[in-house]
Amino acid sequence: MRSHSFLTKDSANSNHFLDSQGFRVENGKQERIIKGLPASGGIAIGPAYVYEREEVYVSERILTVSEVELEIQLLAEAMERAHVELEKIVSFARQKINEEAAAIFESQLLMLSDPQMHKALEKRLRDERKNADFLIHDELEKYRAIFGAAKDELLRDRMADLDEVGQRIMRNLQKKRLHSTVEGEHVIIAEQLTPSDTLLFSRNDVLGYATDIGGITSHAAILSRSLKIPAVTALHGASKDIVTGDMVILDGQHGLLIVNPTEEHQREYARKIERIELLEAELADLVDLPCETSDCHKVELSANAEFVNELEFIITQGSNGIGLYRTEHLYIAKGDFPSEQEQYIEYSEIAFSMYPQPVIFRTFDIGGDKLLERGVSEMNPFLGWRGIRMMLDKTDIFRRQLRAILRASSMKNIKIMFPMISGVAELDEVLAVLADVKNELTEELVPFDEHMEVGLMIEVPSAIFVADELAKRVDFFSIGTNDLVQYLMAVDRNNELIADLYQEFHPAVIRAVKSIIATGHANGIWVGMCGELAGNPLATVMLLGLGLDEFSMVPSVIPEVKKIIRSTSYEDAKGVAETVLRMPVASEVRAYLESYMRERYPHFMATLLNGENGDNGNHKLDGEHGA
Amino acid sequence: MIERTVTIKNRSGLHTRPAASLVKTAARFESEFYIKKDSFEINGKSIIGVMTLAAEQGSTLQLSFSGADETDMADAVTQLFDEGFGEL
Numbered sequence: 001m002r003s004h005s006f007l008t009k010d011s012a013n014s015n016h017f018l019d020s021q022g023f024r025v026e027n028g029k030q031e032r033i034i035k036g037l038p039a040s041g042g043i044a045i046g047p048a049y050v051y052e053r054e055e056v057y058v059s060e061r062i063l064t065v066s067e068v069e070l071e072i073q074l075l076a077e078a079m080e081r082a083h084v085e086l087e088k089i090v091s092f093a094r095q096k097i098n099e100e101a102a103a104i105f106e107s108q109l110l111m112l113s114d115p116q117m118h119k120a121l122e123k124r125l126r127d128e129r130k131n132a133d134f135l136i137h138d139e140l141e142k143y144r145a146i147f148g149a150a151k152d153e154l155l156r157d158r159m160a161d162l163d164e165v166g167q168r169i170m171r172n173l174q175k176k177r178l179h180s181t182v183e184g185e186h187v188i189i190a191e192q193l194t195p196s197d198t199l200l201f202s203r204n205d206v207l208g209y210a211t212d213i214g215g216i217t218s219h220a221a222i223l224s225r226s227l228k229i230p231a232v233t234a235l236h237g238a239s240k241d242i243v244t245g246d247m248v249i250l251d252g253q254h255g256l257l258i259v260n261p262t263e264e265h266q267r268e269y270a271r272k273i274e275r276i277e278l279l280e281a282e283l284a285d286l287v288d289l290p291c292e293t294s295d296c297h298k299v300e301l302s303a304n305a306e307f308v309n310e311l312e313f314i315i316t317q318g319s320n321g322i323g324l325y326r327t328e329h330l331y332i333a334k335g336d337f338p339s340e341q342e343q344y345i346e347y348s349e350i351a352f353s354m355y356p357q358p359v360i361f362r363t364f365d366i367g368g369d370k371l372l373e374r375g376v377s378e379m380n381p382f383l384g385w386r387g388i389r390m391m392l393d394k395t396d397i398f399r400r401q402l403r404a405i406l407r408a409s410s411m412k413n414i415k416i417m418f419p420m421i422s423g424v425a426e427l428d429e430v431l432a433v434l435a436d437v438k439n440e441l442t443e444e445l446v447p448f449d450e451h452m453e454v455g456l457m458i459e460v461p462s463a464i465f466v467a468d469e470l471a472k473r474v475d476f477f478s479i480g481t482n483d484l485v486q487y488l489m490a491v492d493r494n495n496e497l498i499a500d501l502y503q504e505f506h507p508a509v510i511r512a513v514k515s516i517i518a519t520g521h522a523n524g525i526w527v528g529m530c531g532e533l534a535g536n537p538l539a540t541v542m543l544l545g546l547g548l549d550e551f552s553m554v555p556s557v558i559p560e561v562k563k564i565i566r567s568t569s570y571e572d573a574k575g576v577a578e579t580v581l582r583m584p585v586a587s588e589v590r591a592y593l594e595s596y597m598r599e600r601y602p603h604f605m606a607t608l609l610n611g612e613n614g615d616n617g618n619h620k621l622d623g624e625h626g627a
Numbered sequence: 628m629i630e631r632t633v634t635i636k637n638r639s640g641l642h643t644r645p646a647a648s649l650v651k652t653a654a655r656f657e658s659e660f661y662i663k664k665d666s667f668e669i670n671g672k673s674i675i676g677v678m679t680l681a682a683e684q685g686s687t688l689q690l691s692f693s694g695a696d697e698t699d700m701a702d703a704v705t706q707l708f709d710e711g712f713g714e715l
Contacts, residue, residue: 107647107674116673146679155681158643162675219643335710 038255039221042230044208049186078172283559287318297570321357323552324530343404387420409449459483471523481531545577637711640683645712658694
């Protein structure tokens with residue numbers, strides 16, 4: 001899907017003209033807009049720095065018999081130096097970014113010490129008596145043939161890692177040093193950047209990365225995203241025609257590189273940067289403000305979470321607690337169900353860290369797409385033994401988890417909810433186990449919150465139709481839209497053939513949400529939502545108007561959703577919900593919500609709709625002026 | 628020699644992280660370890676070899692272990708595949 005085209009932009013009124021190739025020329029410098037792939041979001045404007053890595057040249061030599069042992073020795077020393085370099089990079093990545101980034105370079109370390117490669121090199125050295133750097137080069141070419149032919153793009157990207165390792169050994173064999181540093185603020189232009197270039201340049205004031213070769217799944221791209229450095233890749237030869245000092249605009253959202261931009265484009269992009277910064281600043285100011293509409297209707301915004309180390313970030317995003325704490329990772333990490341004590345330690349740490357804000361623990365939702373017990377295979381796992389169904393069959397495990405959650409509830413900021421409830425009998429069975437576990441703890445004189453709120457996820461369609469009965473038995477509902485949409489529409493969102501039928505804005509979904517909320521309210525309980533729809537800014541006003549009480553989402557979108565809610569009136573939101581409920585098809589709903597949002601929040605939606613959720617690079621520059 | 632057949636369960640297949648944990652686990656044992664996919668066989672202690680397998684979710688692999696600690700090694704490696712390398 002790599003595309004390459006030159007875009008030109010017509011304009012009737014200025015002192016520039018289109019030259020014979022259709023490029024716009026202004027003040028003697030020709031503007032060129034080159035389209036690549038968006039590798040890392042954000043915009044950079046500044047002078048280009050064309051980075052040319054010092055090529056490692058290798059030539060083939062035949063060694064004398066006496067030189068062979070020395071060459072083996074020199075190779076071992078070069079490998080050792082390469083090892084030391086890479087270890088430094090691993091620890092820098094760990095310290096500057098995170099464990100995931102460090103893992104990229106750790107896998108390079110494994111390549112460097114690959115026993116098969118060592119064996120092959122040493123054998124060829126002795127058999128063919130050729131110089132080590134040539135043999136490494138030759139081995140790399142062999143792998144390039146294998147990896148390059150792979151149909152899997154991810155795999156082709158991994159060749160970049162292997163190349164970097166090979167280059168590192170060859171450079172060390174030739175006793176050359178590497179300098180990945182650039183002075184001053186520049187947009188780096190290069191044929192290709194290795195993962196470590198991407199990391200090491202970030203020590204300087206680099207503005208952005210533009211590369212001819214690369215994919216959005218490459219490790220270099222992943223690292224730019226973690227470093228929040230805008231990047232565009234797959235520019236196909238663009239670097240050849242750019243010289244250091246050329247002014248460039250790098251648009252990492254749409255995958256564009258504009259060389260020698262017109263003044264008009266420079267102004268336009270300067271405004272865009274300003275807008276993004278303003279938005280970020282505004283959002284930062286929102287953290288401590290309550291989440292209420294302009295006419296004082298209050299709702300809760302909470303975070304979906306699954307690891308203790310996410311808590312700090314959640315707190316800084318201004319949430320009202322955790323609306324969904326997934327507990328499955330305890331199983332995954334251990335490969336088995338964790339003990340009561342292991343669970344208690346984690347749950348109480350979360351309760352303590354978030355106190356006084358509430359945390360909703362969801363009991364194990366294992367099975368389906370998540371995991372199956374070893375040795376169990378099902379024809380249709382999504383309709384199979386998962387969630388609460390499995391827990392009711394494995395009551396000892398279920399009881400252990402309930403005990404741990406209850407024990408962690410003594411500070412009274414914990415709630416519990418059950419996944420995949422399909423009807424009243426099932427819920428009654430669950431509540432009986434819970435009551436029994438509570439009795440047990442009472443007898444043991446273990447303190448817990450006797451009034452801990454109990455809720456259930458509404459994600460199985462049958463639950464919608466008996467929601468009135470379910471509501472009488474619990475304190476809240478949380479709508480799990482991801483599964484609910486899949487089950488309502490009978491569509492597996494991971495099946496490419498039908499993925500387009502997965503429509504969160506389908507009228508059936510919206511009506512189901514409305515019905516669940518209305519039934520909950522009629523029975524005096526609150527209703528939240530913890531699926532992806534809850535964190536989709538396009539849906540915020542509609543959900544608010546439908547009466548949703550709590551929105552639980554990935555922490556990073558909380559400020560955006562809060563901003564929308566704070567600048568909307570509840571009355572208007574109800575109007576939007578009523579309008580949407582009259583629409584017969586999903587596309588109409590989306591179009592209406594998009595135009596509503598564009599009208600009300602123009603600068604905000606321009607960023608949102610063109611950002612991460614938007615298209616990947618199919619965007620035309622012209623389309624944006626009005627936005 | 629011990630032989631085992633495994634299926635890759637995790638969605639991303641034997642990519643960077645799973646390949647690294649496979650090789651790291653294998654390195655803890657002395658026995659030889661080979662992985663065969665279709666007619667292609669590689670050394671299971673070689674990360675580059677494991678990468679060239681391009682084994683995706685659903686692929687079936689034949690594992691063979693031979694050496695003093697082959698039983699322990701076979702168990703440890705098979706467990707990684709069963710657990711989907713912690714990515715399920």
